[in-house]
Structure formats: C-alpha cells, structure tokens
Amino acid sequence: VLSFGGPEKPDDVMPFLENVLRGRNVPRARIDEVAAHYHRFGGRSPINDQCRALIAALQTELDAHGPRLPIYWGNRNWRPMLTDTMRQMASDGIRRALVFVTSAYSSYSACRQYLDDIERARMAIGIGAPLFEKLRHFHSHPGFITPNVEALRAALAQAPGSTVLFTAHSIPLELARTSKYVEQLESAARLIAEGAGGVDYRLVYQSRSGPPHQPWLEPDILAAIEQAKADGAASVVVAPIGF
Secondary structure, eight states, rough: EEOOOSSSSGGGOOOOHHHTTSOOOOHHHHHHHHHHHHHHHTTSSSSHHHHHHHHHHHHHHHHHSSSSOOOOOSSSSSSHHHHHHHHHHHHTTTOOEOOOBOOOOOOOIIIIIHHHHHHHHHHHTTTTEEEEEOOOOOOOOOOHHHHHHHHHHHHHHTTOOOOOEEEEEBBHHHHHHSHHHHHHHHHHHHHHHHHHOOOOEEEEOOOHHHOSSOOOOOOBBBHHHHHHHTTOSSSSEEEEOOO
C-alpha cells in the first residue's frame, strides 16, 4: 500500500510539508498558510489512519479468502517512508510485490511520481530490492464509485435541491494535457451523479499553488461556491472525489 502520507501531530506538520515541497520554489507565506490548515485540525491528517483501516480490512479479506500474502505500507512524504518499507521487504526476502497506490487517477503527481519514488527506493536499496507491479487506477471501480454514490445520496437527503460540486486537486494545465486526469475525473463524476439519481453537478478544483501566471485547472471551488450563491442556491454539497 503506497500513499501520500500525512502528519500525525503538530510537530510533524512543517517537516512533512518540507518533504512535500522539497525542490519547489514555494513562498514561505504559502507554506505557513498550508501549515495553518493542518494545525486547525490538531496537526493530524486523517490519511494515515485511513491507510491503517484499509490495511486491516484488506488483511481480513486475504486471511478469509486468500491469497495469503503479507501487506506492507509505505508513504511518499511521511512515516512509514517508502524506502524504509522497501528495505524491510528486502530483509524479509520479498522479491515481487503488487502496489496499490491510494490515488485514484492518473497524472504526474498522482501516478508517475509514485512510480519514480519506487525506482528511487529500489536504487537506494540496491541488490535484493523487490520488483513492483502497480495495480490499475480505480477511478471507475465499483468499490470507489458506490461509496461515493452513497455519500452523495446521504448528503442530498439532508439538503434536497443542493448544488452539487465534485472537487479534485487542481494541477497545472501543462500537466493535465499529458495525462487522463481530467477525463478520469469527469468519468467518475458522471458515474457518481448517475448513481445518485442523475443529479446536476459541476466539476471544480482546489488547492492550486505555483506562480500566479501559471494556468491551472479551473474553476476554483471558492469561485464555484460564490457563483452558486449568486445563482440562488440555498445550499451546496461538496463531494471530494479527487482530494
């Protein structure tokens, strides 16, 4: 199980962000702004706990129905780090492994970068490093679509007639043109909307960074919420299908 990783206490936040942003020219003010979001929730991201829950469920499934395989977990940006996990795998005699990346879509940061991380870790381990095969993107898999349909239905039951916004992490247009990121997001949004009864929706984006002159995927979620209000919407349901 290969994931992004996230801080688990306040002291983790800045070291984690330094790992995420290493090699990028991100202004300190922007880093502090992102750190404040983490501190607002106690300095703890839910992602590591979600990975633990996923691994526990997967282990139960494998124990009950097979194949009986060990499960390892590594992250890109926070402990347990991928290289440390791979070193343990090599020590345990693991020579081949399937990789489930917890990102549903294809793009440089959501796919290619993970593959690069794997190769860097293998080079760091050297002789004896396991070979890896990445599993398919799961943006259209029923195991991903169905829970999102159920969540959307539940939200709309509480706020009927809401404007629906599917949101995903924005990326630069230059990178979007070289992947199926937008196409896969549009497919997932359509499948979820159809499953929830054919609701109207917009696909929006959030968390853009980089220099102001660089074009990123839009519309931004904040602008979309403001537009929904201007159009007379009484409430908005935000479905985070890619974040």
